[in-house]
Amino acid sequence: MSAAASTAAIAAEPQYPANRWLIAGVVGMAAFMEVLDISIANVSLSHIAGSLSASQDEATWVLTSYLVANAIVLPISGWFSQVLGRKRFFIISIVLFSVASLLCGLAPSLSWLIVFRVLQGIGGGGLQPVSQAILADSFPRAQRGMAFAIYGVAVVFAPAIGPTLGGYITDHASWHWIFLLNVPVGVLLLILAGALVKDTAAYEAARRAKMADGFRxxxxxxxxxxxxxxxxxxxxxxxxxxxxxxxxxxxxxxxxxxxxxxxxxxxxxxxKHPIMDLRLFRFSNFALANLLMFMLGFVLLGSTLLIPQFVQSVLGYTSTLAGLVISPGGFAIVLMMPIVGFLSNKIEARWLIMFGLVLVSASMFHLASFNLNVTFDQLVVARIFQTLGLAFLFIPITNVAYIGVPADKTDQVSALINLARNIGGSVGISLVTTWLARRAQFHQNVLVENITPYNAQYHGVIESLTTHFAQMGAGLEAARQQAQAVIYQQVASQAQIMSFLDDFWLLGVVLVCLIPLIFFVGSSKDADVPEGAGH
CATH class of the missing domain: 1.20.5 (Single alpha-helices involved in coiled-coils or other helix-helix interfaces)
Structure with a gap:
């Protein structure tokens, strides 16, 4: 029997591991650890800069270096899995990530910390897609929704809890521990992965056949x-x-x-053997899933950046309170993901995605209606409202990506879908930050146009404030300057809050524009390949 025929025979009778739920927990924790390190250092940059005698701008390379290395490795992780074997590559990634984390925690200077963060990003870049590929191959299609729910909790909850956890660790211990804590977790994962994770017979047979076919x-x-x-x-x-x-x-x-x-x-x-198989985009479901996952990352990380900035710069919340606004939404995702995983086996993926898009867009428009009188409870409820919608997006979109794709492309699917989410997050953060700054300047210019001596309302407010400060003991000229300063501060504050509301509104509009795409998503019950071939 030829190698190809042997591979087909094995793939026709998929064997799923009996301990697959334990495997799901292990790979979910690996993905969580990696995604957490994208955001956990954000709030610690000032401490890192001060400790290592660097400027704040220089310290931002601690974030950039990790993201760059991560972005490069993500799409080629499928190629590495095929060359080395998925389990072997997974274990190598855990080891490299853990060792690099130890070195980051012990870094003597900013330059060395950046070098070690690059190594950490290289090790972490393989953990997300390989974890997802292991889940796809370890579970039958009927159980994939619940399996992806575990993975979804990791990659959606981690960015939400990262800044809060990082701030707490930095305030109560040291910034070094945001990296050092990865080490014991990495050792545990290494032991569990070595004992539990195994490449399936179908996968290994396909890999060996490909390597024997003149792989270059x-x-x-x-x-x-x-x-x-x-x-x-x-x-x-x-x-x-x-x-x-x-x-x-x-x-x-x-x-x-x-x-x-x-x-x-x-x-x-x-x-013949591409480093990144772009031919997968000929599958319409896969192409649409990548676009939708890109936008999921865009909205998730964009809003996770905006909300804490909003409550701190506009409402005057402390870092701890800002974290408490965000964190309940993360816990809501943890509770909601298993429910969505169950529903994904009962309801068409496209309808779940549509419901999620409607819910998240509605939550963004709700955030855009806030003003300076918004309460802490209202903010928490709005964030929970948003994250409930996000829970309805991650699992169904991931499921759609695998529909109709050949069995030997699982690694490439996982790599590209995770790349789409990460690049979407980076684009989201960049665009909402830029839009925030530009809209604040626009609103300030518009508001300043009405502040002239010929505006009766402005003239009345100036006179009232001048009188007030004069009665407080200031000279006439000093009182007038204080009055003008108060008005300028109010203008800047109003321009700032209006720019945040514009950002929330923009995210809502973007999501509404995605809804028509759902009608082009194929049925999750109609795979182009049989059940056995999909793993």
Missing amino acids: VDYVGFALLALGLGCLQIMLDKGQQNDWFDSSFIIAMTVIAVSCLGALACWEPFQ
Whole structure:
């Protein structure tokens, strides 16, 4: 019997591990640990900068370096899995991530911390997609919804809890421990993964057959991918800080990113063993799932950034209170994911996605209706409302991505769908930050136009405030200057809150525009391949 026939025979009778729920817990924890490190250091940058004698701007490279390395490894993790074997690559990723975390915690300078964060990002980049691929192969289609619920809790809850957890650890211990805590978790995961995770017979047979068929390394594809995604991530992360295209550095990053990724899109479809299989986008469900997952990352990380900034800069909340506004939404996702996992086996994925889009867009419009009188409880309820909708998006979108895709492409599917979510998050953070700054300036300019001596209302307010400050003991000229300062402060405050509300409204509009796409998503009950071939 030929290698191809043998592979087909094994794939026709899939064998699912009896301990698959334990495996789901292990890979879910690995994904959680990796995603958590994307956001856990955000609130600790000032402490890191002070401890390592660096500026705040220099310290932001602690975040950028991790994201760049992560973005490069994510899409090629499927290729590494096929070359090394999925279990072997998973364990190597855990080891590298854990060792790099230890080195980050012990870093003697900012330069070394950035180098170790790059290593941590390389190790972590393989954990998300490989974890998802292991779940896809370990569970029959009827149980995939619940399995992806465990994974969904990890990758959606982690960004929500990261800043709060990072702030607490930094305040009560040291910033070093936000990295050092990964080490014992990594050791535990290494032991459990070694004992529980195994490559399926079908997967291993397909991998060996492919390796025996003259497998070659796609060096050109790898170089284009690494340079293109690296420059794209730097451009997104540093764009607003460098005033976007007024900066020659950002222009250079953009040109390199567009050129390399464009060349990659032309090169990869014609390679026998591509570093990233872009031919998967010929499957309409997979292509739509990537677009929807990109927007899920866009809204999830964009709103997770906006809400704490809103309550701190506009309402004057402390960092702890801002974290308490966000955290209940994360716990709501934890409770909701298993329910959505159960529903995904009963209801068409496309209808669950539509419900999620309607719910999240409604929550964004609700946030856009707030004013300075909004209470803490109202903010918490609004965040929970939003995250309930997000729970209805992650699992169904992930399920749709695998419909009709051949069995030996599971790793590539996981890699590309996770890349879409991560890049979407980076784009979301960049755009909402830029939109926030531009809209604040716009609203301030509009409001200032009405502050003239010829405006009777303005004149009345100035006179009233001047009289008030004069009665408090200030001289006439000093009282008038104090009155003008109060009015300017009110203008700036109003412009700021209006810019936040514009951002929330924009996110709501973007989600509403996605709803018509759901009608192009195929039925989750109609796979192009039989059940056995889908794993």
